[in-house]
Amino acid sequence: MPTLEDLPIEIILEVVKFSTPINPTGDRIGKDDLCNLRLVSSRLNETVSPVLFMALRLDFDDADIYESTAPDSLRCQEIIHALADGSTRAFKHTRRLSLCTQKLFWTENDRRPGVAELKQLVIEKIFDAVSALKDLRTVTYAPSPGK
Structure with missing residues (x-):
């Protein structure tokens, strides 16, 4: 069964951006979730860090x-x-x-x-x-x- 990490990076990045919108001050909503997602694997760290x-x-x-x-x-x-x-x-x-x-x-x-x-x-x-x-x-x- 495919996992999140099996998806192409572009799709993962779109999911990350969609699930953590930017508020009017320019900060991402859900930063804690992104920080936790970075810890899952080196691939997710490299994908999420530019957004975070x-x-x-x-x-x-x-x-x-x-x-x-x-x-x-x-x-x-x-x-x-x-x-x-x-x-x-x-x-x-x-x-x-x-x-x-x-x-x-x-x-x-x-x-x-x-x-x-x-x-x-x-x-x-x-x-x-x-x-x-x-x-x-x-x-x-x-x-x-x-x-």
């Missing part, structure tokens, strides 16, 4: 910047480190990057634990991190409130 990692959002605006260990802030830090150091290949298919540093650079609370260090990390590593995204086509950057 097509867009990368590093949004420090959603992070509680007054506490640099907030989950969103930690996620952004880990991704920037991994990309800059070349320790991940997960984002090799990323075509769109959205970087929002509004609260990070527009806060006067540099004396809070970790905020100054977080700013320094972004300043030092963001060029290498973005350079590691070889398929990148579009960058959206929100550096300050209202822009």
Whole structure:
């Protein structure tokens, strides 16, 4: 009996795209399902990854910047480190990057634990991190409130 993996890649890709539509913010609905599907086999990983990692959002605006260990802030830090150091290949298919540093650079609370260090990390590593995204086509950057 044929399985999902026996189907041509084009059909698998259409099923994946149909079952995980894109919402108005540009994010895929059902990302958790795609992450789980990647773990089934190397073939499904190679098929699903371009869909799953097509867009990368590093949004420090959603992070509680007054506490640099907030989950969103930690996620952004880990991704920037991994990309800059070349320790991940997960984002090799990323075509769109959205970087929002509004609260990070527009806060006067540099004396809070970790905020100054977080700013320094972004300043030092963001060029290498973005350079590691070889398929990148579009960058959206929100550096300050209202822009």
